Amino acid sequence: MSAQIIDGKKVSKDVREELKAKCEDLKAKGVEPCLAVVLVGDDPGSQVYVRNKERGCAEVGIKSIAYRLDAGITQQTLLELVDKLNRDPAVHGILVQLPLPKHLDEKEVLRLIDPKKDVDGFHVVNAGSLFTGEGGGFVSCTPQGIMRLIASTGVSIEGKNAVVIGRSNIVGKPMAMLLLNANATVTVCHSRTKNLKEIAKGADILVVAIGRPEFVTGDMIKSGAVVIDVGMNRVDGKLKGDVKFDEAKEVAGYVTPVPGGVGPTTITMLLSNTLQAAEAQG
Ligand SMILES: Nc1nc(=O)c2c([nH]1)NC[C@@H]1CN(c3ccc(C(=O)N[C@@H](CCC(=O)O)C(=O)O)cc3)C=[N+]21
Numbered sequence: 001m002s003a004q005i006i007d008g009k010k011v012s013k014d015v016r017e018e019l020k021a022k023c024e025d026l027k028a029k030g031v032e033p034c035l036a037v038v039l040v041g042d043d044p045g046s047q048v049y050v051r052n053k054e055r056g057c058a059e060v061g062i063k064s065i066a067y068r069l070d071a072g073i074t075q076q077t078l079l080e081l082v083d084k085l086n087r088d089p090a091v092h093g094i095l096v097q098l099p100l101p102k103h104l105d106e107k108e109v110l111r112l113i114d115p116k117k118d119v120d121g122f123h124v125v126n127a128g129s130l131f132t133g134e135g136g137g138f139v140s141c142t143p144q145g146i147m148r149l150i151a152s153t154g155v156s157i158e159g160k161n162a163v164v165i166g167r168s169n170i171v172g173k174p175m176a177m178l179l180l181n182a183n184a185t186v187t188v189c190h191s192r193t194k195n196l197k198e199i200a201k202g203a204d205i206l207v208v209a210i211g212r213p214e215f216v217t218g219d220m221i222k223s224g225a226v227v228i229d230v231g232m233n234r235v236d237g238k239l240k241g242d243v244k245f246d247e248a249k250e251v252a253g254y255v256t257p258v259p260g261g262v263g264p265t266t267i268t269m270l271l272s273n274t275l276q277a278a279e280a281q282g
Pocket of ligand 1: 264
């Protein structure tokens with residue numbers, strides 16, 4: 001049996017059509033949705049992602065302004081830029097590309113972003129409203145996109161064993177919350193987990209965001225499982241996921257490819273959040 005490949009581009013395309021219409025509606029009401037993207041330094045991976053974000057904005061009709069800053073800028077300069085963008089009524093969404101160079105304090109920067117413009121969903125206020133189930137805030141783009149990818153399979157989440165490998169604030173933790181809100185039984189694994197192999201093998205839905213190339217092998221996957229690969233590892237100039245795709249394909253029911261899986265939907269959810277921000281700010 002060979003798994004069905006979950007096509008992230010196809011899922012994205014359908015959502016982006018809806019977003020295009022929503023963007024036109026906003027423009028007809030005199031609102032020009034606008035996203036500010038701040039990139040510090042010249043990490044090649046980050047350059048690719050920021051370019052994809054700009055392309056996505058253009059496709060849907062969102063105005064994007066990229067701020068490309070020198071790797072050596074001071075914390076103060078970065079804070080001043082964020083403050084300026086917070087105050088600018090023409091800017092609805094602010095994204096500071098992570099990771100920042102080591103000398104900068106990432107937490108302080110994220111805390112300064114106005115939660116109403118925090119389209120990444122990284123601010124404690126937005127993370128908090130996801131965790132309490134309050135809703136209405138911005139949900140981190142990668143996990144939000146993964147919920148769409150799972151939905152596209154038609155597999156129901158309720159009552160299933162979902163295992164998340166990775167516990168970052170950006171992916172692992174919000175992913176666990178979304179799955180929990182959808183009534184899965186959720187287990188979060190990480191680098192210190194014992195028996196990770198056995199736990200992974202019990203998963204009906206397995207989300208892998210550990211950042212190690214081909215970490216999950218075929219023998220760690222339950223037959224018929226939904227396997228979501230969040231990995232974006234560059235190995236010898238090639239993009240590799242966190243899942244050994246060729247092995248997963250033989251065991252899983254559904255699996256996402258890298259590229260063409262989680263990446264495109266992440267950007268689509270960023271566009272969705274930006275329109276949500278523009279709509280709320282008017
Ligand atoms: N503040 C912030 N917000 C983010 O959302 C954020 C971030 N920082 N830092 C880095 C990660 C990573 N990320 C990706 C987005 C798109 C692709 C993407 O488009 N991937 C393509 C392939 C791209 C390629 O060829 O390298 C694909 O999977 O098909 C990948 C990764 C957003 N991130």
